[in-house]
Amino acid sequence: xxxxxxxITVKLKLDSEEFERDARAxxxxxxxxxxxxxxxxxxxxxEYPGGEYYPEPRAAIITAVHDSDEDGNPFVSxxxxxxxxxxxxxxxxxxxxxxxGCWSWPPRx
Numbered sequence: 001x002x003x004x005x006x007x008i009t010v011k012l013k014l015d016s017e018e019f020e021r022d023a024r025a026x027x028x029x030x031x032x033x034x035x036x037x038x039x040x041x042x043x044x045x046x047e048y049p050g051g052e053y054y055p056e057p058r059a060a061i062i063t064a065v066h067d068s069d070e071d072g073n074p075f076v077s078x079x080x081x082x083x084x085x086x087x088x089x090x091x092x093x094x095x096x097x098x099x100x101g102c103w104s105w106p107p108r109x
Contacts (some may be wrong), residue, residue, distance in 0.1 A: 030065060037098075038059075039058075039098045041100045051060060058082055075092060
């Protein structure tokens with residue numbers, strides 16, 4: 001069996017039996033305190049590289065949730081945790097694929 005909402009369809013198979021699961025439970029919603037990934041943009045002067053020079057994301061905590069873009073993804077303010085200190089970017093856009101200066105959900109373990 002499958003559950004669907006709009007274009008999201010989820011089909012689960014556990015112990016050789018199929019179970020329906022509400023697809024809304026699989027959609028993550030940003031909220032204050034949630035841990036996300038921040039994809040480094042880099043400093044304007046180049047003293048801190050980003051983007052293609054630093055592909056690994058940084059851990060970040062959502063500190064505020066703002067209005068959404070045209071796709072319904074909210075902009076967020078973050079506390080980004082760097083090895084040398086913290087960074088506080090505001091109104092950061094969401095990305096499903098890693099992109100410089102954006103946030104994304106970490107992969108599920």
